[in-house]
Amino acid sequence: MDAAVIVVGAGPAGLMLAAELRLAGVDVIVLERLEKRTGESRGLGFTARTMEVFAQRGILSRFGEIETSTQGHFGGLPVDFGVLEGAWQAAKTVPQSVTETHLEEWAAGVGADIRRGHELLSLKDDGDGVEVEVRGPDGTHTLRAAYLVGCDGGRSKVRKAAGFDFPGTSATMEMFLADLKGVDLEPRMIGETLPGGMVMVGPLPGGITRIIVCERGTPPQRREVPPSFQEVADAWKRLTGEDISHAEAVWVSSFGDATRQVTEYRRGRVILAGDSAHTHLPAGGQGMNTSIQDAVNLGWKLAATVKGRAPQDLLDTYHSERHAVGKRLLMNTRAQGLLFLSGPEVQPLRDVLSELIQYDDVSKHLAAMVSGLEITYDIGSGTHPLLGKRMPQAGLTVGDRTTDSTALLHSARGVLLDLEDNPRLRARAAAWADRVDIVTATADGVSAASGLQGTSAVLIRPDGYVAWAAPGSHHDLPMALERWFGRPRSA
Structure with a gap:
C-alpha cells in the first residue's frame, strides 16, 4: 500500500478528512487536480455546528477574529438564531478560500501528504484495496490504498468511476x-x-x-x-x-x-463525502458545512477500520447516519428555493410562514435545521436528552484546572466524562483507555442548555456526539464502548 487511505479532492471535505485521519495515526495521500487554490469562495461562513466542530479540534483560533451573528434566514425569511440556547453563533463572512487555506495548513501540519497537480484518471476496487491511475507533473503512475474517498465535488470522477447511483432532479x-x-x-x-x-x-x-x-x-x-x-x-x-x-x-x-444524492455513501472500499455525495441549491450556507461534518463523521470510523480495531459494522454507520442528514439537507434547500426563487404565486406561502416564524418553537426548529444542531443519530434506546445528539460546550473543572467538554475533543479520541468521581465506572472503561480518554471532572454552573443536569457520566464519540449517558441509557457502559470503539484490550 502507498497509503492506508487516498482522498481525492483538496476542498474543505477532503482536507478535513485528511486531518482527521492523521489525528488518528492513519497515513493519507490527498490527490488534487489543481496545482494551486483558485481563490474562489462559493461557501461563505460557518454554521453554528461547524463552529463547534472547529472548536472541538482546537483550530477555530486559526481564523482569527470572526464576525458572528444570530441573524439568519430560511428561504429569505428572517429567522433569529439567537433562540438556540447554548449554541455557538454562526460566522457570516469567512470566504471558502480562507477556510481551505487554514484547513490545508492544518492537515499538512499533522502529516497529510497533499499532492497538487495530481489528477485521478481511473480506479479499481479489487476487494482487498483500491488501485488508482494518476496523472501528475511527472507523468502517469499508479497508487494503491486500503480505501479511497471521493471528496471531489458535484462532478465527482470518483463517483462516476465507481458506479454510484446518483438519482434526483436536474x-x-x-x-x-x-x-x-x-x-x-x-x-x-x-x-x-x-x-x-x-x-x-x-x-x-x-x-x-x-x-x-x-x-x-x-x-x-x-x-x-x-x-x-x-x-x-x-x-x-x-x-x-x-x-x-x-x-x-x-x-x-x-x-x-439540481438536487441529487447517491443511494449509498460507500461501495466496497470506495467512499464518498461532501458534494460528491450530495448536490443541491446553495441555501443558508449549508453545503460546505455539511461536507465538513461528513468528513468528521467518517474520519474516526475509517481510521478504526483501517487499524483493525473497529466493530464489524462501524463503517456502515457512516452511510446510515450521514445519508439521512444529506436527505434532510436536500429537502430543506428545495423548500427554501421554492420560497426565494418562485414568483408572486408563492407570496401567500411566504406570508403564512413569516407569521409562523414569530412563534419560538417554529424559529427554533428552522434555526436548528439550517445550523446542523438538530441532528440526532440512532445510538440505541434511552431516555437521556443528549443521547445521539451533539455534546454542547459545558464548563468543567478537572483537578485544579478549568476546561470544557469541547476542548476535551482536541485529540479526536473518544471521551468518557465521569462527573461523580466513580472508581467503578472508570474501572469498567479501563480496557478502552487506548482509544477513549477517561476524565473525572465536575461540571461548572450546569444549565439546561448543557444537557448535563442530573447526569453522572457521559460517553462522547470523537465526532462530538453522545453515545451513552447515565442515568438514561438502556444499555450498559461496556456494551456502548464495544459498540463504538471495538473490543476491549484484554479480549
Whole structure:
C-alpha cells in the first residue's frame, strides 16, 4: 500500500478528512487536480455546528477574529438564531478560500501528504484495496490504498468511476454569483424578489461586494468555463435596471438548482463525502458545512477500520447516519428555493410562514435545521436528552484546572466524562483507555442548555456526539464502548 487511505479532492471535505485521519495515526495521500487554490469562495461562513466542530479540534483560533451573528434566514425569511440556547453563533463572512487555506495548513501540519497537480484518471476496487491511475507533473503512475474517498465535488470522477447511483432532479435554471470591486450597491437580503427573479447584495471583507443573480426562465447550461462578467451585468440590468458593467469582477461563477444524492455513501472500499455525495441549491450556507461534518463523521470510523480495531459494522454507520442528514439537507434547500426563487404565486406561502416564524418553537426548529444542531443519530434506546445528539460546550473543572467538554475533543479520541468521581465506572472503561480518554471532572454552573443536569457520566464519540449517558441509557457502559470503539484490550 502507498497509503492506508487516498482522498481525492483538496476542498474543505477532503482536507478535513485528511486531518482527521492523521489525528488518528492513519497515513493519507490527498490527490488534487489543481496545482494551486483558485481563490474562489462559493461557501461563505460557518454554521453554528461547524463552529463547534472547529472548536472541538482546537483550530477555530486559526481564523482569527470572526464576525458572528444570530441573524439568519430560511428561504429569505428572517429567522433569529439567537433562540438556540447554548449554541455557538454562526460566522457570516469567512470566504471558502480562507477556510481551505487554514484547513490545508492544518492537515499538512499533522502529516497529510497533499499532492497538487495530481489528477485521478481511473480506479479499481479489487476487494482487498483500491488501485488508482494518476496523472501528475511527472507523468502517469499508479497508487494503491486500503480505501479511497471521493471528496471531489458535484462532478465527482470518483463517483462516476465507481458506479454510484446518483438519482434526483436536474437543474431547471441557471444563476450567477460574482464578487466585485469598484461598485457601490445597496445591500439586498436574499429573498428580495423582483418581477423577473431575485438578486442579493452583501458586503465582504476587503471592499468586496458579493452579488447573486437569479433570473427566472433562464435555461441551465453545462459550462466548461465560468460565465463572463458581461453576462452577469446584463442579467443584473434586466432585473434591477442598474448598470454594473464598470465594476471589476474578482471572480464569477454559475450554479443551478439540481438536487441529487447517491443511494449509498460507500461501495466496497470506495467512499464518498461532501458534494460528491450530495448536490443541491446553495441555501443558508449549508453545503460546505455539511461536507465538513461528513468528513468528521467518517474520519474516526475509517481510521478504526483501517487499524483493525473497529466493530464489524462501524463503517456502515457512516452511510446510515450521514445519508439521512444529506436527505434532510436536500429537502430543506428545495423548500427554501421554492420560497426565494418562485414568483408572486408563492407570496401567500411566504406570508403564512413569516407569521409562523414569530412563534419560538417554529424559529427554533428552522434555526436548528439550517445550523446542523438538530441532528440526532440512532445510538440505541434511552431516555437521556443528549443521547445521539451533539455534546454542547459545558464548563468543567478537572483537578485544579478549568476546561470544557469541547476542548476535551482536541485529540479526536473518544471521551468518557465521569462527573461523580466513580472508581467503578472508570474501572469498567479501563480496557478502552487506548482509544477513549477517561476524565473525572465536575461540571461548572450546569444549565439546561448543557444537557448535563442530573447526569453522572457521559460517553462522547470523537465526532462530538453522545453515545451513552447515565442515568438514561438502556444499555450498559461496556456494551456502548464495544459498540463504538471495538473490543476491549484484554479480549
